[in-house]
Amino acid sequence: DAGITQSPRYKITETGRQVTLMCHQTWSHSYMFWYRQDLGHGLRLIYYSAAADITDKGEVPDGYVVSRSKTENFPLTLESATRSQTSVYFCASREGTSGYNEQFFGPGTRLTVL
Amino acid sequence: KQEVTQIPAALSVPEGENLVLNCSFTDSAIYNLQWFRQDPGKGLTSLLLIQSSQREQTSGRLNASLDKSSGRSTLYIAASQPGDSATYLCAVLIQGAQKLVFGQGTRLTINP
Numbered sequence: 001d002a003g004i005t006q007s008p009r010y011k012i013t014e015t016g017r018q019v020t021l022m023c024h025q026t027w028s029h030s031y032m033f034w035y036r037q038d039l040g041h042g043l044r045l046i047y048y049s050a051a052a053d054i055t056d057k058g059e060v061p062d063g064y065v066v067s068r069s070k071t072e073n074f075p076l077t078l079e080s081a082t083r084s085q086t087s088v089y090f091c092a093s094r095e096g097t098s099g100y101n102e103q104f105f106g107p108g109t110r111l112t113v114l
Numbered sequence: 115k116q117e118v119t120q121i122p123a124a125l126s127v128p129e130g131e132n133l134v135l136n137c138s139f140t141d142s143a144i145y146n147l148q149w150f151r152q153d154p155g156k157g158l159t160s161l162l163l164i165q166s167s168q169r170e171q172t173s174g175r176l177n178a179s180l181d182k183s184s185g186r187s188t189l190y191i192a193a194s195q196p197g198d199s200a201t202y203l204c205a206v207l208i209q210g211a212q213k214l215v216f217g218q219g220t221r222l223t224i225n226p
Contacts, residue, residue, distance in 0.1 A: 031212060033213070042216055042217075042218050042219065043203075043216045045213055048212060048213060050212060056212075058213065090157055090158070092158075097145065097207070097211075097212055098145060100146075100163075100165060101146075101163075102148060102160050102163045103148060103160070103205075103207075103214055104160060105150075105157045105158040105159075105160075106157055107156065107157045108156070108157045
């Protein structure tokens with residue numbers, strides 16, 4: 001299927017465990033993004049990537065790790081999950097930085113840390 | 115620092131009305147402005163993108179305008195339907211940056 005997919009869609013884990021959220025896009029977009037969405041905070045950027053092997057921090061990167069070995073995949077890892085990382089996580093992609101390029105979002109992963 | 119504001123935070127109107135959602139931004143140096151729709155528990159769906167050189171874009175019953183000099187955009191929804199109920203977010207792509215800056219959204223309810 002074309003588009004952007006995230007897995008798992010729902011995840012429950014315990015404090016201190018490592019969790020990896022997956023993101024895959026079929027458009028070969030150069031840019032990919034991870035956001036978290038929480039009530040009262042809106043969408044906050046965690047990390048983004050301009051191309052394979054190029055990543056950079058967003059507003060709230062602490063406690064998260066990303067990698068991008070292939071253009072189409074951009075996994076997000078919580079190295080030691082904390083309750084404050086309970087949130088809905090969205091992956092997004094965009095072709096480049098110009099006025100023509102729409103940004104598209106995945107369906108989200110709802111993560112609960114107990 | 116670019117700031118994006120959406121007013122009102124929530125809006126409730128009867129079915130069939132035409133309505134306008136507002137978005138303002140503080141820095142006019144943008145590549146584009148994008149309007150999204152988010153249904154409860156779902157991801158963001160792109161509705162319209164307006165490039166900085168454009169004044170408006172239309173898709174079906176939706177029309178988005180952009181006045182870059184005044185830092186404003188509006189999303190006009192014609193003949194509203196209950197299925198239009200959702201949260202609408204605007205976001206700007208700043209020149210020289212890679213990330214979108216989002217507003218907090220307007221939660222729209224269309225009453226049958």
